[in-house]
Amino acid sequence: MTPRQSPQSRRSGGFTVIELITVIAIILILAALTIGLFKYVQYKASAEQARGYIAAIETALERYKGEYGNYPEPIEGATVNVNGKQYDIAGAKCLYQALTGDGSDAIKGVGGSASNGESEDGEQIFWKKIAPGTKTNLVAKDGESNYYLVDPFGVPFQYRTAIFDEDGEMENEDEMHNSTYDIWSYGKDTTGTDEVSWIKNW
Numbered sequence: 001m002t003p004r005q006s007p008q009s010r011r012s013g014g015f016t017v018i019e020l021i022t023v024i025a026i027i028l029i030l031a032a033l034t035i036g037l038f039k040y041v042q043y044k045a046s047a048e049q050a051r052g053y054i055a056a057i058e059t060a061l062e063r064y065k066g067e068y069g070n071y072p073e074p075i076e077g078a079t080v081n082v083n084g085k086q087y088d089i090a091g092a093k094c095l096y097q098a099l100t101g102d103g104s105d106a107i108k109g110v111g112g113s114a115s116n117g118e119s120e121d122g123e124q125i126f127w128k129k130i131a132p133g134t135k136t137n138l139v140a141k142d143g144e145s146n147y148y149l150v151d152p153f154g155v156p157f158q159y160r161t162a163i164f165d166e167d168g169e170m171e172n173e174d175e176m177h178n179s180t181y182d183i184w185s186y187g188k189d190t191t192g193t194d195e196v197s198w199i200k201n202w
Helices: 017-068 090-100
Strands: 079-082 085-088 139-142 146-149 158-161 181-185
Touching: 017 090, 017 181, 090 146, 090 158
Parallel strands: none
Antiparallel strands: 079 085, 139 146, 158 181
């Protein structure tokens, strides 16, 4: 009589289809978790960097005000396309010019020339990290003269100033958060509407 084989002894040395599917599923889950964690860590690092840059811009703006008596006010209208989306660069362009001395046609009430990648004679550089000729990922260029500040996410920093009338009343109070100026990065918000996710100075 042939001895009966147990299920264990009859089993081949390879994996069953179910076992293979289970292993693949576990690998995919672990890969997804790893990618998600990497993206989160990457975002947190960029967000912290953006906060640091905003603080540096604020310091530079105070130095600008100490020299000229006011904060630079952007001239509205300039935009740029980044990854298929239009962004306002009026504030980012104004900040670049004000803090580097490279041009002044984007600063309201100042006039002057467009940026050309060089500081104008006699103009102060209020933030040396973005000085013309310095290798930095904080400055982008669109066309011949549109130099502007970009955040660690690769999109323009946003900047606006409080506007006052002759009586000292703020004309744009409805859109301002501070009584001086607002600076922000859209962060991970690709729509420009999710203010909760912005990295900002208010």
